[in-house]
Amino acid sequence: MFRTRSPRSHPSEPAAQALRMVKVTRTHGSGDGAVTALDGVTLGLARGTFTAVMGPSGSGKSTLLQCAAGLDRPDGGIVQLDGTEVTGAGESELTRFRRGRVGFVFQQYNLLDTLTVAQNTVLPLRLAGQRVDRRRAVEVLTALGLGDRLGHRPGQLSGGQCQRVAIARALVAEPRVIFADEPTGALDSRGARDVLGLLRSAVRTHGRTVVMVTHDPLAASYADSVLFLADGRLAGRLDAPTPDAVAERLAHLGDDVPAGV
Structure with a gap:
C-alpha cells in the first residue's frame, strides 16, 4: 500500500545515494489487461554519477524513471530521492520538492508557446521563487547552440532546437538530480554529442546526478554505468560502458542474465 505522509529525510540512510528504490512495483491496467x-525493482545510485537505463520496448524503462522522479506512484515499495522519501507524499509536497531539487528532460518538450527561448529556460526558477541568473541561462543556451535564438518562440524552432531548450531548462536550475527520457531522440549526431557532453559535465564538474533512459548504445557510452531492464526487472549492470559492449549486452537480454545490480 502507498503511504500517505509527506516527503521526509532519513538521516540513517547512506547520504551518498541520490536514488534508492526498494522492491518497487507498478502495474498498469487491471484484470486480464493488467x-x-x-x-x-531494488537499486541504489550514488550521488554524482551518470546512469543510463536501457532495455527492450515495454521493459519498464520510462515507468522506472517516472516512479524514481516522483511523477508516477508505485503500487508498492519505497522510493528515496536525494535522501528524502517521496513514496506516498501529497502532490503539493512533491511539486515543491521537485521544483527545488529535480530536473526533467522528456521526449515531449513541454515548452510554452507564448514564451521566448530565454523565458522558457528560466521558468522553473520563477515558479520556484528562486533568483534568475540570466548570465547562466545564456551560457547554457549558447553551449547548446541556441545563443542566437534567445528571443525566438517554440513555433519558430525545429524539433531538435525545442529539445535543446528543454535540456537547458533542466540544467539552468542546477538541480541535484536530473532525469532524462531519450534526451537525444530528436537531435542530429552533433546536437546529441553536445547534449550528452553537457549532461556528463553536469555530473563531473558540478556534482549532479543524471539518470537517462536511452535506446542508443552510443548515448549510453557517455554514462558511468548502464542498468538493463527486461520484463520490469533489473537484468544486469555494465560499468564503464562502450557502444559495442552495450549493444552486445542488449542483444542477449533475453538470455539467462543474472538479475540485480
Whole structure:
C-alpha cells in the first residue's frame, strides 16, 4: 500500500545515494489487461554519477524513471530521492520538492508557446521563487547552440532546437538530480554529442546526478554505468560502458542474465 505522509529525510540512510528504490512495483491496467511495468525493482545510485537505463520496448524503462522522479506512484515499495522519501507524499509536497531539487528532460518538450527561448529556460526558477541568473541561462543556451535564438518562440524552432531548450531548462536550475527520457531522440549526431557532453559535465564538474533512459548504445557510452531492464526487472549492470559492449549486452537480454545490480 502507498503511504500517505509527506516527503521526509532519513538521516540513517547512506547520504551518498541520490536514488534508492526498494522492491518497487507498478502495474498498469487491471484484470486480464493488467501489465506489470515494474516487478520488485531494488537499486541504489550514488550521488554524482551518470546512469543510463536501457532495455527492450515495454521493459519498464520510462515507468522506472517516472516512479524514481516522483511523477508516477508505485503500487508498492519505497522510493528515496536525494535522501528524502517521496513514496506516498501529497502532490503539493512533491511539486515543491521537485521544483527545488529535480530536473526533467522528456521526449515531449513541454515548452510554452507564448514564451521566448530565454523565458522558457528560466521558468522553473520563477515558479520556484528562486533568483534568475540570466548570465547562466545564456551560457547554457549558447553551449547548446541556441545563443542566437534567445528571443525566438517554440513555433519558430525545429524539433531538435525545442529539445535543446528543454535540456537547458533542466540544467539552468542546477538541480541535484536530473532525469532524462531519450534526451537525444530528436537531435542530429552533433546536437546529441553536445547534449550528452553537457549532461556528463553536469555530473563531473558540478556534482549532479543524471539518470537517462536511452535506446542508443552510443548515448549510453557517455554514462558511468548502464542498468538493463527486461520484463520490469533489473537484468544486469555494465560499468564503464562502450557502444559495442552495450549493444552486445542488449542483444542477449533475453538470455539467462543474472538479475540485480
